[in-house]
Amino acid sequence: MVNSMYCTSLFADSPVNDAYSDHLxxxxxxxxxxxxxxxxxxxxxxxxxxKKIYLVRSxxxxxxxxxxxxxxxxxxxxxxxxREVSTSFFIRLxxxxxxxxxxxxxxxxxxxxxxxxNSDEIESWFSNxxxxxxxxxxxFEILQKGVAYCSKGQTSINEAYVKVHxxxxxxxxxxxxxxxxxxxxGFGFGMPSFSGSKHYEIINSVLVAPFISI
Numbered sequence: 001m002v003n004s005m006y007c008t009s010l011f012a013d014s015p016v017n018d019a020y021s022d023h024l025x026x027x028x029x030x031x032x033x034x035x036x037x038x039x040x041x042x043x044x045x046x047x048x049x050x051k052k053i054y055l056v057r058s059x060x061x062x063x064x065x066x067x068x069x070x071x072x073x074x075x076x077x078x079x080x081x082x083r084e085v086s087t088s089f090f091i092r093l094x095x096x097x098x099x100x101x102x103x104x105x106x107x108x109x110x111x112x113x114x115x116x117x118n119s120d121e122i123e124s125w126f127s128n129x130x131x132x133x134x135x136x137x138x139x140f141e142i143l144q145k146g147v148a149y150c151s152k153g154q155t156s157i158n159e160a161y162v163k164v165h166x167x168x169x170x171x172x173x174x175x176x177x178x179x180x181x182x183x184x185x186g187f188g189f190g191m192p193s194f195s196g197s198k199h200y201e202i203i204n205s206v207l208v209a210p211f212i213s214i
């Protein structure tokens with residue numbers, strides 16, 4: 001339910017570009033784990049100056065009570081018209097495509113994920129996935145892209161920080177809000193931060209957290 005979804009923030013000095021370390025940081029400092037099987041939360045990261053900011057969204061009961069939290073109220077939630085609504089959001093993506101390869105003399109087929117690095121291809125990949133869940137992208141702006149290191153398995157992950165404007169039904173946006181987007185959500189990718197939230201503001205194409213001085 002919407003009313004049970006809350007946000008909190010966490011700051012870290014000397015940010016390290018490591019998706020697995022981000023995951024452990026959030027688990028250790030923000031989330032109260034119910035069990036070892038599933039922890040219902042989403043988080044994303046951004047770097048401002050020499051600080052790394054973790055924005056975390058979860059059901060209220062799973063956030064550590066010692067951390068400040070508030071209801072994440074997005075603009076689209078206020079619409080009661082029943083028509084499609086238009087809104088903007090920020091999202092950190094892990095653009096990748098799965099391809100099958102025939103390996104070895106027996107021709108055994110192996111599926112592998114390959115990073116999408118071209119800006120136009122990232123936009124097309126994202127728009128197609130949004131279209132499949134009923135969201136039409138009208139503007140797509142890549143704020144930053146590059147490689148995020150992941151010490152788990154000693155791999156690297158392609159990432160893109162993106163500002164999006166789109167229209168859809170309120171139900172489609174709510175599904176995106178609650179469930180996130182794509183794979184690697186546990187490593188900080190795929191959490192949309194919608195326009196109207198008190199937890200972010202875009203100034204000159206840079207996402208900042210205006211509620212705390214940095």
